[in-house]
Amino acid sequence: MNRKWTLVAGMAVLLGACAFLAGGVKAQSSGTLHAAAPGMPGPQPGDKKAEEQFKNIQVLKGVPASQIFPTMQFITASLGVECEFCHVEGAFEKDDKKNKQTARKMMEMMFTINADTFEGHREVTCYSCHRGSAEPVAIPAVMMEDPKPGAGEAKRGASKESAAPGADALIDKYVQAAGGTAAIEKITSRVMKGTIDFGGHSLPIDIYARDPEKRISFTHMPEGDNVTAFNGQEGWLGMPGRPLREMHGSELDAAAIDADLHLATHLKQMFSELQVKGTERVGDREAYVVAGQRAGKTPIRLYFDAQTGLLVRLVRFGDTALGWMPTQIDYADYRDADGVKIPCRWTLARPNGRFTIQVSEVKQNVPVDESKFVKPAQEAQKEPAK
Ligand code: HEC
Ligand code: HEC
Numbered sequence: 001m002n003r004k005w006t007l008v009a010g011m012a013v014l015l016g017a018c019a020f021l022a023g024g025v026k027a028q029s030s031g032t033l034h035a036a037a038p039g040m041p042g043p044q045p046g047d048k049k050a051e052e053q054f055k056n057i058q059v060l061k062g063v064p065a066s067q068i069f070p071t072m073q074f075i076t077a078s079l080g081v082e083c084e085f086c087h088v089e090g091a092f093e094k095d096d097k098k099n100k101q102t103a104r105k106m107m108e109m110m111f112t113i114n115a116d117t118f119e120g121h122r123e124v125t126c127y128s129c130h131r132g133s134a135e136p137v138a139i140p141a142v143m144m145e146d147p148k149p150g151a152g153e154a155k156r157g158a159s160k161e162s163a164a165p166g167a168d169a170l171i172d173k174y175v176q177a178a179g180g181t182a183a184i185e186k187i188t189s190r191v192m193k194g195t196i197d198f199g200g201h202s203l204p205i206d207i208y209a210r211d212p213e214k215r216i217s218f219t220h221m222p223e224g225d226n227v228t229a230f231n232g233q234e235g236w237l238g239m240p241g242r243p244l245r246e247m248h249g250s251e252l253d254a255a256a257i258d259a260d261l262h263l264a265t266h267l268k269q270m271f272s273e274l275q276v277k278g279t280e281r282v283g284d285r286e287a288y289v290v291a292g293q294r295a296g297k298t299p300i301r302l303y304f305d306a307q308t309g310l311l312v313r314l315v316r317f318g319d320t321a322l323g324w325m326p327t328q329i330d331y332a333d334y335r336d337a338d339g340v341k342i343p344c345r346w347t348l349a350r351p352n353g354r355f356t357i358q359v360s361e362v363k364q365n366v367p368v369d370e371s372k373f374v375k376p377a378q379e380a381q382k383e384p385a386k
Contacts, residue, residue, distance in 0.1 A: 047248070055093035059107045063321040066248035071320040075103065077351030078126035078323070079134050099134075107322065125323035167274035167290045170302075171267050173309035178264045179340035187211075187261050187340060191363045194344075198355035205357060210368040215259035230255035231373040244376060250298055250318040254327065257300075257316065264311070267302070270294060277301075282312045282330065298324060310334055310341065325351065338364045 051057040053065035060071065076083060083092075086100040095101060106126065113124045129136040165173075175181055189210040196205040196219055209215040212232060219226040224240030235247030235255040247255055260266060268274075271292035280289050280303065287303040294300065303313035312331055317324035327350050331343035344359040 056095065059104050060321050064248070066246075067319075067321050070251075070318055070325060071322050073352060074320040074322050074325050075126055077325065078130050078132070080130075080132040081134055085134070110322065122323065127323060164276045164278060164288060167276050167292075168268065170276065170288050170290055170304045170309070171264075171274075174267075174304055174311055175264045177309035177341065178311075181265050183339035184262055184265050187338065187364050189365055189368045190261060190342075191366055191368060192359045193361040194357055194359035196355055196357050198353070207357075207359075208368050208372055209259055209261055210373075211261055213256050213259040214373045215255070216372055228255075229373065229375070230259045231375065232256075232259075234375060236375055238376070250316075253297055254316055254318070257314075267292075270300075279306060283332075285312055287312050308334075311343075333358070335362075337362045340364075 048065040049061070050063045050065050050068050051061050054068060057063075057068075060068065063071070072083065076085075079085070086097050086103055088094045088096050110124060110126065114120060114122050118124065131137075175184065178184060189208075191209075192207040194205055194207075195202050204220045205217055206220075207215070207217040214231050216227065216229040221240065225238070226240070227236070227238035229236050229238075230247070230252070235252050237245045237247065257263065272295050273293040275291045275293075277289040277291050279286055281287070282303050282305075286306040288306055290302045290304065292300045292302065298317040298319055300317075301313075301315040302311060303315075304310065305312045310331070313328060314331070315326055315328045317326055327348060330347045330349075331345075332347075333343060333345035334341045335344050342362065344362070345356065347354060347356040
């Protein structure tokens with residue numbers, strides 16, 4: 001692999017697209033889909049069913065076509081393999097590989113287990129058994145080291161819940177630590193310059209955000225810009241020389257969260273239920289973990305620094321046909337800017353990739369032109385060039 005290709009492949013993984021798809025399959029992805037309710041799993045208006053868009057769907061019938069790639073990424077992460085483990089390159093519809101056929105049986109098995117044993121709740125997924133390996137282990141491992149005295153008590157991240165403050169108090173403390181409601185609400189735009197680091201590469205990035213919930217980032221690669229954008233309703237991903245890819249479902253929901261300049265003051269109204277889950281370590285900090293449930297959407301976990309009160313981690317989940325894909329964002333390097341504290345470094349990690357953005361320059365309440373958030377004409381609708 002030459003450097004340029006590695007870079008494109010790396011960015012593709014970061015953008016949630018699969019580099020392996022370069023040719024044929026990308027062309028199948030419809031560009032006409034307009035997802036409505038952000039974060040709503042299940043079919044969206046205009047979203048085709050998997051079997052209508054793909055050639056050989058036998059088990060995942062009725063699943064929205066836009067969920068096939070996220071679902072495949074979920075399988076890939078659960079088994080710790082690549083797409084090629086089950087697929088012939090460039091011909092995903094073919095059943096030439098035994099693993100693909102086994103995977104179909106496994107899906108049926110998983111659905112049956114959940115239907116028969118867990119009242120239809122998706123408790124068991126591919127990951128429950130596979131744990132990142134193609135060959136699940138059925139036999140417990142032997143003890144590899146002498147037991148340490150006192151070990152065992154600290155297991156399972158147990159914490160003294162009695163002393164934990166309530167979820168509302170933690171959010172109030174966060175809002176206060178971040179500058180207070182008035183200062184936060186005063187921010188109407190944010191322009192950031194910095195670098196994005198992934199897989200040994202470091203590239204310049206520009207991020208523009210403005211109220212309400214609009215955000216676009218440009219990662220400057222030698223061959224052009226990688227774009228991640230959300231305009232309040234629609235989200236899209238662009239790579240040089242590739243058709244635009246629309247965001248769907250929980251991707252849109254995530255983009256809306258990232259674009260919200262007033263997330264801190266919106267947190268309480270986002271959730272139908274909030275629960276403090278005790279404490280966990282995030283890096284060298286102790287943090288309170290708050291689990292938030294949202295009606296019709298996947299839950300979100302928030303980690304508040306026990307001392308400073310600031311948000312140090314957010315974990316959200318992308319829905320797929322077989323299970324949830326987590327995205328973990330760690331926020332660090334909080335700095336003062338116009339009376340608010342904003343994280344100038346964050347690391348976004350998924351099962352299949354991670355990157356860190358370090359911001360070097362922030363400007364707020366500067367004009368950011370509407371035209372920045374206009375979606376480019378949809379090339380994906382056209383027949384792909386052969
Ligand atoms: C463990 C096996 C496995 C892995 C790994 C896997 N897939 Fe699949 N894939 C399947 C199975 C099984 C189906 C068919 C599902 C069905 O019949 O409902 C499928 C179907 C597909 C289809 C639909 C093809 C068509 O036209 O019918 C695409 C596209 C696809 N996979 C892409 C991918 C990509 C991209 C990856 C890597 C990110 C991947 N798959 C990884 C098992 C796998
Ligand atoms: C209840 C546990 C369980 C669940 C859930 C499960 N698997 Fe498996 N899977 C196994 C076991 C056990 C084996 C290995 C059998 C063996 O070693 O021959 C296996 C084997 C496989 C293999 C063949 C691997 C190889 O190297 O031969 C594939 C592919 C696979 N599973 C895919 C999946 C997918 C995809 C899912 C989710 C839809 C899934 N499995 C869910 C238990 C599970």
